[in-house]
Amino acid sequence: MxxxxxxxxxxxxxxxxxxxxxxxxxxxxxxxxxxxxxxxxxxxxxxxxxxxxxxxxxxxxxxxxxxxxxxTNQSLKLQSNNTRHNKNENSVAGKFTFIFFLTLCLLVLFGVLPITVLGIYLLMSVLTFCFYAIDKSAAKNGRWRTAESTLHLLSLTGGWPGAYLAQKKLRHKSIKKTFQRVFWLTVWINILILIWLQTELGTYLLNDLIINRLNA
CATH class of the missing domain: 2.40.50.140 (Nucleic acid-binding proteins)
Structure with missing residues (x-):
């Protein structure tokens, strides 16, 4: 002690x-x-x-x-190092999100992916940001909270860029390590799905089973 x-x-x-x-x-x-x-x-x-x-x-x-x-000096130095580390992490994550959206736009522009995919990501990102904002307000006012599994499901279905933006702008769910681990897992799953969509089977499922049904 x-x-x-x-x-x-x-x-x-x-x-x-x-x-x-x-x-x-x-x-x-x-x-x-x-x-x-x-x-x-x-x-x-x-x-x-x-x-x-x-x-x-x-x-x-x-x-x-x-x-x-x-x-006291050691404590201040540790806090300063932690702050610098968090800023570096935020900078890398922010650049990663920007590059993802830029790549997605380029894939749509060159016809590799249908514009519907970009629309889904934009729509889900806006929806996810709104869910984060509602949950942030509920946390402040003691109202019924949105389940973390719901927030992760929204990220998994294309809303992760909106989730990342909400975490940084609203300062919500950005510190809890267990939540962040699952969140970034949903991000990598999204990336793997986009890569898989470039395969023959992925292209078939996207165009014939999803895009056609959405346009029907």
């Missing part, structure tokens, strides 16, 4: 002293070798974070000691 305290009775020549825990409790023996960083020597009044260890002689000692300022 991590505790906070203040160094007292520090003897710099011998390299030891005691720590008085914040809020009261057992004071503990502090040795200079127990500090995780040797950037400077401790002095009386230093605020530290430490682990309390019980000794066999009915005394306590402090281990894994950090200066409070050092722990």
């Amino acid at each position: 991590k505790l906070k305290g203040k160094i007292i009775s520090w003897n710099d020549d011998k390299g030891f002293g005691f720590v008085e825990p914040k809020g009261g409790g057992e004071r503990a023996f502090v040795h200079v070798k127990a500090f995780t960083s040797r950037s400077r020597r401790p002095v009386n009044g230093d605020q530290i974070i430490y682990e309390l260890v019980y000794e066999k002689n009915n005394q306590y000692k402090a281990e894994n000691i950090k200066f409070t300022s050092q722990a």
Whole structure:
């Protein structure tokens, strides 16, 4: 368990002293070798974070000691690294979504895919964005929520670009890791289906069984 305290009775020549825990409790023996960083020597009044260890002689000692300022700086650095990492991930995901739609448009333009496919993706993306917005509003106001399986089904059936846009613009479902894993699975399934549609069987099913029925 991590505790906070203040160094007292520090003897710099011998390299030891005691720590008085914040809020009261057992004071503990502090040795200079127990500090995780040797950037400077401790002095009386230093605020530290430490682990309390019980000794066999009915005394306590402090281990894994950090200066409070050092722990704060490490925490800020970690937060900064996490923020930078998230920005990089968002940038890559955003470019990926843009490239997907650009590729889809080019495939339609050159006649590789019928325009109906692009229309389905646009329609499903708008619909999916609306479902995310409704669920976001329901979460804020304590109303009945949309099931995550429904959101994933919408992504799977072509609405994943709208889902991605909603996650970033509405800040909804963008942090939950389990949800994100399933979401990106639906994205890759979409890509694999588009690749499969270029095969002979895929083209037949798309043109003869789906497009013709939609146009009938």
